[in-house]
Amino acid sequence: MSATTAVVTARNGGRVLVVDDSAVIRQAISKMLKVDFDVAVAGDGEAGWEALVKAPDIGVLITDIEMPRLDGYAFICRVRASDEPRIRELPIIVITGADDEETKTRAFACGATDFITKPLNLAQLQACTQAYMRFEQPVPEETSPYEGLLGRAAFYERGEALMREASGQRPVTLLLAALDRVRILYREYGDEQMETVVGHVATVLRDEAGRDVTAMARLGGAEFGILTAGISKGQGLAQAQRLVAAFAHHPTHDGKTLSISVGVASSEEGAGGCASLHRMAEERLKRAVALGGNRASDLALSDTLGGAEELVLDGIAVPESPAEPEGDAGPEVLFEPEFMPEPAVPPAFSAPEPADRPVRAMMGLDRALCYLNSGQRAELEPFLDLLTSDVAVLLEFLNARRHLGLEAAIATLHESARTMGPAGT
Secondary structure (H helix, E strand, O other): OOOOEEEEOOOOOOEEEEEOOOHHHHHHHHHHHOOOOEEEEEOOHHHHHHHHHHOOOEEEEEEOOOOOOOOHHHHHHHHHOOOOHHHHOOOEEEEEEOOOHHHHHHHHHHOOOEEEEEOEEHHHHHHHHHHHOOOOOOOOOOOOOOOOOEOHHHHHHHHHHHHHHOOOOOOEEEEEEEEOOHHHHHHHHHHHHHHHHHHHHHHHHHHHOOOOOOEEEEOOOOEEEEEEEOOOHHHHHHHHHHHHHHHHHOOOOOOEEOOEEEEEEEHHHOOOOHHHHHHHHHHHHHHHHHOOOOOEEOOOHHHHOOOOOOOOOOOOOOOOOOOOOOOOOOOOOOEEOOOOOOOOOOHHHOOOOOOOOOOEEOOOHHHHHHHHHOOOHHHHHHHHHHHHHHHHHHHHHHHHHHOOOOHHHHHHHHHHHHHOOOOOO
């Protein structure tokens, strides 16, 4: 690995490669993403290519355009020309200046997948990366293994037909639904069991969507599309919210409560076809994910973000190094303030009702803190056992980095987690 390539270790896995000749940009993006992903960084296209060849677990590539040795255009072209499918098919997110249509057009021609414009916004960056770092499994184009669901190709054909017939009195609405925390679930279940989980999501969506649904399909690893003709955007949002809430009452075979995020788009908004409608719904889905998941959105991130301001990068020290020349000369506003409102405690994560068997909920530390901050300590009580293992992992990491002498406490927590697991709950 070259001198300008490094790896920032993260807790939740998922490798992102950030290629930029600015050390400030590299370290800032690493800080923003390392909560959810492992982040590899490289200082130019050649170093980025070297990292791609050596690291088989890269799932998303983020690259600048103006770089020494090998610029972003040539780097994207080299990736798309690779003989290795894992490299050739990578999602590529390009960092570019605001309203830089020439850069976008040329980068698209080279094979870019998406763009993040400067000033960079933290929520947009996180949402865009999460959207492409999704659980991916082959999805049949023609047929679906799930009763009542179309194959992907048939779904899009049906969508195009509906869009041709759409009118002000009979609009077409698309709901794009994705399972939350997929990478965490995938690590827990593995390939075979994860397909069972995805099947459970398909069943709940099919059973709860209602009779007015025109077409439904699995579009990606854990992503589903629902088309309805004759309902407005507002009615589609209400339908999406009902689907989000429904998962609180449908635990998986092992008692875990899942959650989904949904993006809503309608032909009322001027979409020119099914592909345009899908792009609109995808932007809304990104916003729902960026706000913590377990929610529906009919707005995109760009609809809610304020004006650009300079962000103070707290805790990031960038050493002066003549070996790493900065490509961004002169003053420039690089970041917007983070748009991340305080998450409301969603109903799907409230305490489960008594039942014949206990229901395990997907309760993360972020949601646990949300309960505590809102004074809902009694509601948090049923989930304490489930949080024990997460706390142990976090303390183990802190202890290794800070040498706090917590070995005995960590061992006790691990033992407690084993004792209070599903078998002993």
